[in-house]
Amino acid sequence: MKYEVTSLNTKKLFAQALKSIVIQKSFSKVTVSELIRECKVNRKTFYYHFTDVYDLLKWTLEQEAIDVVKKFDLIVDYEEVILFVIDYIEKNNKFLNNIYDSLGRDQLKRFFYTDFVGIIESLIKRAEKETNIILPHHFKSFLAAFYTEATAGIIVEWITHQEQQSKEELITYISVIFRSALPAAVKQFSENSKGNAGLPHPNSL
Structure with a gap:
């Protein structure tokens, strides 16, 4: 433990x-040399914990954001989770902007994707409960990927365009979509499935 x-x-x-x-x-x-000088340790210590600087970045973002997100009840507290992530972006704005400039939008989005996929999966479960409909695994996976991609993309875009939208507006807009669109998608898929009950799933063809 120690x-x-x-x-x-x-x-x-x-x-x-x-x-x-x-x-x-x-x-x-x-560079790794800069990091070990800053930490006053040897190179071997760095490579014992991380494969490279990119690996350290991944761990840093996960440790500071994802691990905290996991402490929330995602079904009940999803707005607080989004607020936490946005507050994190505000507090670490220069750090994240420099990462954005170096890695590009898609690379940074990959980190935030992991933040939000658990939230979306929990909200899909809540929508299933509210509608009393159980979705097949293939559609749940699609729905989670679709909304996670959209949410992560919007968050990353906000990092460099905060002046165009307040965080309160951003949280409100995302929440409205989650509250209305997810249950509607669950119901619509169920109705479509009933109408096409005799048709096989595309992956089975």
């Missing part, structure tokens, strides 16, 4: 060093 705590603290030390450096320069220019 070793696990020490290992976690070492990772957090590297994460903090990464954030300090990226605030000052492009992520693509960060």
